[in-house]
Amino acid sequence: MALYHPRVFDLHEQRLLDPAPTPHPLHGHPARGHGYIYPRLTGTWNAAQQLGYLEYHPKLTYEARDGTSRRAPHPLVGDLLLFIERPGVPDYCINWNIKSQRANFKHRPTPYTSSSPYSGITKTAARNCIEAANYASADIPTKEIAGTDIPPVLTANLTDGFVAACEISLPSEIQEKVIRRLRAAIGTMQTPLDIWSEFSLTLGLTHYQFRTAMYTGVWRRQLRLELTERILFDRPMIAERTDILDIYASWFRGPDA
Template identity: 30%
Template sequence: MAQFKITEARLRTIKQRQWKDRWGSDYVAGIWADPKEAPGISTGSILRPAKVGLREFHTLSSAETFASLLVLMHPNCWEVQEQRIMYPLPRPHLLFGHPRASGLPLKQFAGSIEIADRLGLKHPKVRIRLGPKPQDWPIAPFPYFSDLLAYMEDAQGPYVVNISVKSKLSDFRRKGPKTSRSRANEDDPGTVARQQLEENYYASAGIRTQPIGRDQMPDDLCWNLRDLFLDDTYPLEATDAQRREVIEIWRDAIGRDLPAYVFARKIASKCGVPEREATAILRQSIWRRDLRVDLFRPILMTDPLRPEVDDVFVRFAAWFSR
């Protein structure tokens, strides 16, 4: 659950970005991955995913980045929103007003103030400078943030999963960087309470929260997701007919005991498509699930393409369930 400095100026920025519901390329993250806003110890990234219209997509840690890539690749995911506020006051469901959700019975959110009261927690607040006397300045609630919202669709229709991300699954019960006094195996009451607030807030609208630790995602899977994503928007000069022919050659290559670069050279010779573009078509086709290879082992041009053994979205199906 990201959180940045509590000031009136920050609150005004958040309201400008987040108070109006936006979708796709129009959505604006509540916290940006830049030195002025991201937490000081973060390793944030700014992505530009095709799935959300190539807008800036802000992740505040490497763990968030890899979790975001997994969400973005999911074939049943049609929208992802990052760094979204938990609204202090009651509001309609996040899907309210979206054409995909027309006619669905949607629950309303309880505000985060109400959730905090239920849990006996103190909600962040900030004074608004109105008038000459500081003692008369009104107090406004300052919002909490969640990490990722995955907008999914199944046979029953659209739904939302709130995805909360940490470096380790155990961090959902531990305080951030350890101090010399901290005990590694002790739950931190404040950390646990904040996670409970987030889960209860989304549950009030019928939205499940899924905690994900980066340590649950194998390293090879993460590096593969990164490499595939980086080529997802690589510009292609190949015609549609050439692209289809290239994909079929790559399909035939899967499971063959020859390094992938051999087939890239074959594509260049047979189809007139440069090797670099042939590689991009391969990675785009894997990212878009047109070609299925083993994502849990390194995908390298110097190695053979191994067929899929374990579907990543079957292994992690529970993460994306209602």
């Protein structure tokens, strides 16, 4: 979903969250962020201290030079950090905190929490608050997103599109010809399979080449089909009713939106 958005120009997965103050993720970005002073992140340790959650901040035990055992803050790890282009004004970042189910934002099931569920709920909620507060200090909003928020059909269509777009593409003129022909068939009883039969005869395209071109067009938003309905090669194509980026617009909304 993040990569599908045309204004997302960078994406960091499993980004370390430094306990100490650090520059904004866009500070010094090789392609973006020039000419604008972004606020710094306060650091997760300071965020935890302000929230009263220091006891829940991860810590590392180590042996000092004098032989004593000491503890130091250990970095947290985020899920996804999106870098989003905003024409005419400074670009911005959004932090996605992801869980498989929405209930897991309060309770992360582990072998250690089953016997003491209250402790598990508190630690998970506190960790989420620390992460969000650290990013908020630099005007980076946090969105809590669960896997169950995206219907399986939409997941399948986006996956097919992403996989196709990663394949070796056809020459641009042939790709454009395929997309134009498919567009003309949207809303009719013609299926992609019918259209492939034409291209297999005229251009010698294999089933795999044509299918890849089709799903690449869907991923690049050149072929606007209804993504909440399963896109199938042997079924008529359904025109896009609602852009999914409008449905999930709040997930990409910047700090001053």
